[in-house]
Every structure is written in structure tokens, then in C-alpha cells.
Amino acid sequence: DARVTQTPRHKVTEMGQEVTMRCQPILGHNTVFWYRQTMMQGLELLAYFRNRAPLDDSGMPKDRFSAEMPDATLATLKIQPSEPRDSAVYFCASGLVLNREAHEQYFGPGTRLTVT
């Protein structure tokens, strides 16, 4: 049963610290997404990659957030320095796009981040 995995599942850190979240997409999927979910804002798209190339990261605060895909099996989202307002659940999702037709996305279990 293929699934998206994310680590860590929970992270508590102090303001100013660096946070790195990792995601392993489903094998064979060519698109990876990073989302953030809070009660106030709902689910927001931060960035996404197609075939490891960044397609859109306009939802991400550029000064502190960075997203990369060093290889097809690993996507990372980094926050440096972290702030209390970054506290949220961060989801990674992967999917398949063929001939510009998007198929379903599959979400990982999320990383619950608390910045104190």
C-alpha cells in the first residue's frame, strides 16, 4: 500500500531555530506539493515541484522558507529562522500529472509544528 511519508510527525522548537521537514513521495509520482494548514487560514499551498523542478513557490515566505527536492525520493521544507506564527500542520502530497492532466493527490500524515 503505497503512501507518502513525512518526518518528523511532531516538532516543538523555540523561536529562531531552524526546522527541517522531510517527505518521501509515492514512487512514480512526478509532482510533490507542500501545504500548510491552520484553523484560521485552512489549507494553503506553499510550493510544488514537477519532476523535481520547482514550479510555484509563491505561497511561501521567501525570506525564511525554502523547499527543495534533492532527489526523486526526498522533498524538504526548511524554515530558518522559525517564528511562532509558523506553528501549523505541514502536509506533503504527491501526485501524477500526465499530458497536462492532473490526477489525484495523496497526502502524507503531516508534521505538526509548534514554535514557542
Added chain:
Amino acid sequence: RKEVEQDPGPFNVPEGATVAFNCTYSNSASQSFFWYRQDCRKEPKLLMSVYSSGNEDGRFTAQLNRASQYISLLIRDSKLSDSATYLCVVNRDTGRRALTFGSGTRLQVQP
């Protein structure tokens, strides 16, 4: 106006009831449509895709009206286990900001 709008609810219905959710989207270039379900403190999970001709999966029926730019989800014979938040998703694969989730409609099925 939000790109995807949903009534947040909550919809409180008794077991066995039929309930319908609507979702409107603003961009006529939208190409793919989905309904996701999210349980409390869990990740969103795909419930069903929405096709132009409408589609049914057991007790769930999804409809798309491109002319009016809305999507609907009908749940028949509601079960307690249907209690969740239902997210409408609109996907236009034209590059930037291609993926948009609605804020969700919460359903509570009561015994």
C-alpha cells in the same frame, strides 16, 4: 472573492439522512475537480474525482456544472462514520497557483 468557496457548516444531520454540499469556483479555466475528506487531526484523503458527466461511488454522487461553475457532493443514507470535513479542490494545471482547496464543509452525523 475566493477562488473556491464552500459553506463551512456545520451540517448536523441524523443517521440515514441525505445531505448535499455545494462548492463554487471562480476560474473558468479550471480543469480538474475533486472532493477530499479530512477527519479531525488527520490528513486530507481523496474521496472522489468529479467528472463532467457526473459520477457515483456507492452512497456518494458528485456533479459538475461548468456553466455555473459549481460542484456538488451528495451523500445518501448518512452514517456516523461520514462525520468529517469535506474539501472541494479545483485544479487548473496552467502553471502558477494551480491548486486550490476550499476551506471545507463540516458534516456531523448524529445518532
